[in-house]
Amino acid sequence: MKMDIEKVARLARLELSEEEKVTFGNQLEQILTYMEQLNRLDTTGVEPTSHAIPVHNVFREDEVKSSFPQEEALAIAPDEERGHFKVPRIIE
Amino acid sequence: MDLHSLTIHQLHDLLVKKEVTSREATEALYRRIKKTEGKIKAYLLLTEEEAFRQADQVDRKIAKGEGIGGLAGVPIGLKDILCTKGIRTTCASKILEGYIPFYDGTVIQKLKKREAVFLGKLNMDEFAMGSSTENSGFHITHNPWDLKRIPGGSSGGSAAAVAADECIAALGTDTGGSIRQPAACCGVVGLKPTYGRVSRYGLVAFASSLDQIGPITKDVEDSAILMDAISGYDPYDSTSVNVEVPDYKRSLKRDAKGIRIGIPEEYFVEGMDPEVERSVKEAIDFFRKWGAEIQRVSLPHTEYAVAIYYIIATAEASSNLARYDGVKYGLRSKGYRDLMEMYAQTRAKGFGKEVKRRIILGTYVLSAGYYEAYYRKASQVRTLMRKDFEEAFQKVDVIVAPTTPTPAFRIGEKTENPLQMYLSDIHTIPVNLAGIPAISIPCGFSHEGLPIGLQIMGKHFDEGMLLRVAYTFEQNTDFHLRKPSLT
Known part of the structure; x- marks a missing residue:
């Protein structure tokens, strides 16, 4: 299976160097080939497992509880202003 | 002292x-x-x-x-x-x-x-x-x-x-x-x-x-x-x-009498390290002598464990690691022109090679057109693997196998070949996919003086049984008392 590595990297919001594109491309191709062994199994009608232990929605009363102070959360942010995380302008 | x-x-x-x-x-x-x-x-x-x-x-x-x-x-x-x-x-x-x-x-x-x-x-x-x-x-x-x-x-x-x-x-x-x-x-x-x-x-x-x-x-x-x-x-x-x-602590008993121990044939394959095989088989003999009932069990989907795992785990990782975007905490790169560049450059600078490799793989197996072939397929085979254990645990209380196929390998030996590195987890991955507990205890040493681990796997929420079986072995052997010389 050939992977369009540039497209996948874009989806993952990850910049890759030219060298990384080549090495990862080769290594991932080898790994994907290995994974093709799963196709030997007929899984028609088999339910997929996303959790090994049955999990259910957990409900609780909608009560007001204390949360982490805003200042503490913002104190470790790379950039902040007036109580918000600050990022480059996204609307022209 | x-x-x-x-x-x-x-x-x-x-x-x-x-x-x-x-x-x-x-x-x-x-x-x-x-x-x-x-x-x-x-x-x-x-x-x-x-x-x-x-x-x-x-x-x-x-x-x-x-x-x-x-x-x-x-x-x-x-x-x-x-x-x-x-x-x-x-x-x-x-x-x-x-x-x-x-x-x-x-x-x-x-x-x-x-x-x-x-x-x-x-x-x-x-x-x-x-x-x-x-x-x-x-x-x-x-x-x-x-x-x-x-x-x-x-x-x-x-x-x-x-x-x-x-x-x-x-x-x-x-x-x-x-x-x-x-x-x-x-x-x-x-x-x-x-x-x-x-x-x-x-x-x-x-x-x-x-x-x-x-x-x-x-x-x-x-x-x-x-x-x-x-x-x-x-x-x-x-x-x-x-x-x-x-x-x-109350499950720590020096006694394996009547405990049914399963040996999965799929974990003892050709090409396994002979010293690992010998130590684990000696441990099995030990349990037989101490009154355990030994029987063979089959976990037929074991060979697919690595393939399933590196689809499911990387898929989940690619989603979990999306949070590292340079906005809320941690590193933010410099010199970006817009938000997208800030994300992509921060992640390029902050993540190491293996993390990048897994994010790419995980993103790929979840992407449109490939989800069914990889993620869904792996999740279905995960069901089959879970059922292997369910069936085996109808007959036995614990399953005993090597923890690793070989003793510790050399630094640098597998860094250039990720697939070889992934395959070193073949005996431990099925446990996570099935959600069951397992313990590794020392059960021997190679001729080079490297430790060998015995893995004991149990039923969901049956850690007490694992501890009991492990304790029985440990209290009658001295592998856990040996210390490295550190010279």
């Missing part, structure tokens, strides 16, 4: 008898760390000030004649994937450099309540992705039994520190073998609890349907003590399971 070489229960006895203080024990550990850490490099951070403050608090209690619990004043190490309030938590990743959590994870809160002393944060593969600790963003950790070899991973710092007596015990985490494989490589005891037994709140997520926190210790009794401390339902982790937690 070397205080650093004590177990949790041995140190507790001395503290209660007032023969040593927690401060003395903590000092002894830091002296030991100073002496051996240059060779091992197990720690990413030492927290001496905080440790002595905790130790003194326990000592004051003892001096006043107050009773103390089994972990009070005991110096332990923490894998650096566990959030500790006010103490740097990096996951061995440059993207989290300088990240100081403002909260404690649930297990940390539980251990603080029991007044354990935290010596520092231990090295690991970046975001727990790896089997050798070579993927740490900061430095490599060395195996105390042979410094040219890997300590296993991803909890390699935890296992190496326990084996080198640089802590009394440690916590690790296990997504595909990351507690058991390093425990086997370093000749110590590592337990991966049932999925949902221990809260994951405050554990930095890698693959949320597989991750569990568990103890790495010098013996089985210590494993039970830590399990008693960290287990239990937590409203802050909706996947933790609200079932009764037994008293694990």
